[in-house]
Amino acid sequence: MSSFTVLPVMLQLFMLLFLASPATPCTEQEKDNLLQFLAGLSRDGGLTTSWRNSGTDCCEWEGISCNGDWAVTGVSLESKGLEGPISPFLANLTSLLRVNLSHNSFSGGLPAELMFSGSIIVLDVSFSRLNGPLPKLPSLVTTNRPLQVLNISSNLFSSQFPSATWKVMDSLIALNASNNSFTGNIPSSPCLGSPYLALLDLCYNQLSGDIPNTLGNCSKLKVLKAGNNNLSGILPVETFHATLLEYLSFPNNALQGKLDGAHIVKLNNLATLDLGGNHFSGKIPLLIGLLKRLEELHLGSNNMSGELPSTLGNCTNLRIIDLKFNNFIGDLGKVNFAILQNLKSLDLMRNNLSGMVPESIYSCSNLTALQLSDNHFRGEISSKIGNLKHLSFLSLSRNSFTNITKALHAL
Numbered sequence: 001m002s003s004f005t006v007l008p009v010m011l012q013l014f015m016l017l018f019l020a021s022p023a024t025p026c027t028e029q030e031k032d033n034l035l036q037f038l039a040g041l042s043r044d045g046g047l048t049t050s051w052r053n054s055g056t057d058c059c060e061w062e063g064i065s066c067n068g069d070w071a072v073t074g075v076s077l078e079s080k081g082l083e084g085p086i087s088p089f090l091a092n093l094t095s096l097l098r099v100n101l102s103h104n105s106f107s108g109g110l111p112a113e114l115m116f117s118g119s120i121i122v123l124d125v126s127f128s129r130l131n132g133p134l135p136k137l138p139s140l141v142t143t144n145r146p147l148q149v150l151n152i153s154s155n156l157f158s159s160q161f162p163s164a165t166w167k168v169m170d171s172l173i174a175l176n177a178s179n180n181s182f183t184g185n186i187p188s189s190p191c192l193g194s195p196y197l198a199l200l201d202l203c204y205n206q207l208s209g210d211i212p213n214t215l216g217n218c219s220k221l222k223v224l225k226a227g228n229n230n231l232s233g234i235l236p237v238e239t240f241h242a243t244l245l246e247y248l249s250f251p252n253n254a255l256q257g258k259l260d261g262a263h264i265v266k267l268n269n270l271a272t273l274d275l276g277g278n279h280f281s282g283k284i285p286l287l288i289g290l291l292k293r294l295e296e297l298h299l300g301s302n303n304m305s306g307e308l309p310s311t312l313g314n315c316t317n318l319r320i321i322d323l324k325f326n327n328f329i330g331d332l333g334k335v336n337f338a339i340l341q342n343l344k345s346l347d348l349m350r351n352n353l354s355g356m357v358p359e360s361i362y363s364c365s366n367l368t369a370l371q372l373s374d375n376h377f378r379g380e381i382s383s384k385i386g387n388l389k390h391l392s393f394l395s396l397s398r399n400s401f402t403n404i405t406k407a408l409h410a411l
């Protein structure tokens with residue numbers, strides 16, 4: 001009895017599946033928009049052939065993904081050798097969530113329709129030779145956009161970095177605009193519009209002027225990079241209100257001022273502090289020892305002075321200490337390097353350090369690079385240097401060492 005009732009149900013289900021799946025693939029409209037995108041290119045890297053050979057259901061096409069309703073949600077055409085302009089027709093795919101067009105050779109700019117799309121949450125057009133200014137906020141767009149990740153890095157974008165844009169980007173989590181030719185100031189508004197911003201990478205551009213004090217309002221910010229620009233002025237106090245910061249990096253700019261310990265300790269999640277190649281002066285603050293998570297400290301090529309604080313030895317996670325080209329004085333005896341068991345690179349080249357090289361350095365068994373040249377170190381280098389089994393780079397020149405024969409033997 002029961003088998004009689006089950007069978008028709010299964011048959012029905014079978015027929016439903018059979019009829020439903022092949023009969024409603026992606027709509028003509030979705031397909032059209034993809035073909036318009038293709039038609040806009042000057043070189044398609046074989047995509048036309050590939051798509052034609054894959055049949056009429058665009059959900060089956062190379063690089064295209066769809067949701068359960070056969071609407072296109074993903075376009076992943078990275079490294080496909082595409083050339084020519086990016087057609088705005090792509091933005092007509094109203095269910096589109098993820099677009100990855102990185103590593104192609106497009107020409108022209110980024111269509112405003114894509115950047116201000118009402119559906120896209122991840123847009124990666126990095127390494128794609130796009131140029132011109134970023135599109136301006138269209139006057140029609142007044143409501144918040146869903147975009148969370150925007151990677152426009154390593155293109156040829158130029159002109160002022162837009163500021164109005166970010167007002168409608170209240171979902172933005174990651175913005176990577178590094179390695180372009182943006183000019184003008186860092187916009188003062190990125191986080192006022194985007195409260196969730198966790199990653200902001202502006203390095204390798206031509207940004208100038210002061211660092212805006214509003215960056216401290218980026219309360220979710222973890223990664224802030226703006227190295228290799230032409231920024232000047234000080235690191236505003238407000239920057240240290242962004243207490244989730246793990247990566248703070250402004251190397252090779254024209255920043256100045258002193259590092260205030262009372263401010264810097266607020267960043268107790270900091271793993272990388274990179275302020276090398278600026279005009280910072282003053283001492284390394286004693287309170288740096290409270291940055292327990294610090295792994296990389298880059299303060300080279302500044303105008304810093306004073307003795308290295310003993311508390312440096314409290315940053316037990318340090319892997320890299322780069323203090324080269326400064327005016328540090330005194331001997332290293334106060335720093336207990338033996339605690340820094342993760343230390344891989346210690347660069348103290350061209351300072352005014354003196355005294356003996358402390359024995360504790362020879363317990364840093366993971367040390368691969370030790371640069372002490374151009375200082376006033378004296379005495380002997382202990383044969384314990386032979387303990388440093390991973391040492392592959394050692395510079396001792398232009399010091400006042402008496403006899404390094406023993407050391408050389410030990411190595």
Ligand SMILES: *[C@@H]1O[C@H](CO)[C@@H](O)[C@H](O)[C@H]1NC(C)=O
Pocket residue numbers: 088089092113
């Ligand atoms: C599709 O996109 C093009 C280019 O942006 C636009 O001109 C056209 O109006 C759009 N069509 C639809 C149906 O949205």
Ligand SMILES: *[C@@H]1O[C@H](CO)[C@@H](O)[C@H](O)[C@H]1NC(C)=O
Pocket residue numbers: 078100102122123124149151
């Ligand atoms: C885009 O594709 C490249 C290459 O496969 C990949 O490295 C990158 O992570 C992708 N971008 C995103 C946002 O997933």
Ligand SMILES: *[C@@H]1O[C@H](CO)[C@@H](O)[C@H](O)[C@H]1NC(C)=O
Pocket residue numbers: 102124126149150151174176199
């Ligand atoms: C672009 O940036 C996003 C966010 O940081 C990242 O997920 C993606 O991998 C990057 N793309 C490439 C090609 O590196």
Ligand SMILES: *[C@@H]1O[C@H](CO)[C@@H](O)[C@H](O)[C@H]1NC(C)=O
Pocket residue numbers: 126127153154176177178179199201223225
């Ligand atoms: C930004 O993109 C570049 C490639 O263009 C990459 O090297 C860099 O790591 C990215 N920045 C972050 C913070 O992920």
Ligand SMILES: *[C@@H]1O[C@H](CO)[C@@H](O)[C@H](O)[C@H]1NC(C)=O
Pocket residue numbers: 127129154155156179
């Ligand atoms: C910067 O972008 C160019 C392409 O515009 C690329 O060749 C280069 O590798 C990028 N540099 C970095 C550091 O990502």
Ligand SMILES: *[C@@H]1O[C@H](CO)[C@@H](O)[C@H](O)[C@H]1NC(C)=O
Pocket residue numbers: 192214216217238241
């Ligand atoms: C930005 O942060 C400061 C405190 O650092 C606060 O006084 C100000 O109200 C904040 N501004 C906004 C728009 O949240």
Ligand SMILES: *[C@@H]1O[C@H](CO)[C@@H](O)[C@H](O)[C@H]1NC(C)=O
Pocket residue numbers: 206208209230232
């Ligand atoms: C950097 O900015 C200064 C003014 O702050 C300006 O004089 C200089 O020309 C700029 N340098 C570059 C390479 O843009």
Ligand SMILES: *[C@@H]1O[C@H](CO)[C@@H](O)[C@H](O)[C@H]1NC(C)=O
Pocket residue numbers: 279281282303305
């Ligand atoms: C370097 O710092 C000293 C104080 O330690 C200061 O007198 C001098 O003007 C600074 N030099 C430059 C070029 O900033």
Ligand SMILES: *[C@@H]1O[C@H](CO)[C@@H](O)[C@H](O)[C@H]1NC(C)=O
Pocket residue numbers: 289310311313314336
């Ligand atoms: C920090 O280092 C100093 C000097 O080496 C030491 O006396 C002190 O106990 C350390 N503090 C912590 C919390 O490790």
Ligand SMILES: *[C@@H]1O[C@H](CO)[C@@H](O)[C@H](O)[C@H]1NC(C)=O
Pocket residue numbers: 341342365366
């Ligand atoms: C040396 O570094 C390796 C990883 O690079 C780590 O696993 C090891 O614990 C380190 N050695 C010491 C003594 O910390």
Ligand SMILES: *[C@@H]1O[C@H](CO)[C@@H](O)[C@H](O)[C@H]1NC(C)=O
Pocket residue numbers: 327329352354376
């Ligand atoms: C360098 O140190 C010596 C003593 O070792 C001192 O006489 C000299 O003034 C120092 N120079 C600078 C620029 O600090």
Ligand SMILES: *[C@@H]1O[C@H](CO)[C@@H](O)[C@H](O)[C@H]1NC(C)=O
Pocket residue numbers: 403404405406
């Ligand atoms: C340097 O030290 C070695 C080994 O201890 C010794 O044999 C040599 O005579 C010393 N040379 C000088 C110039 O003191």
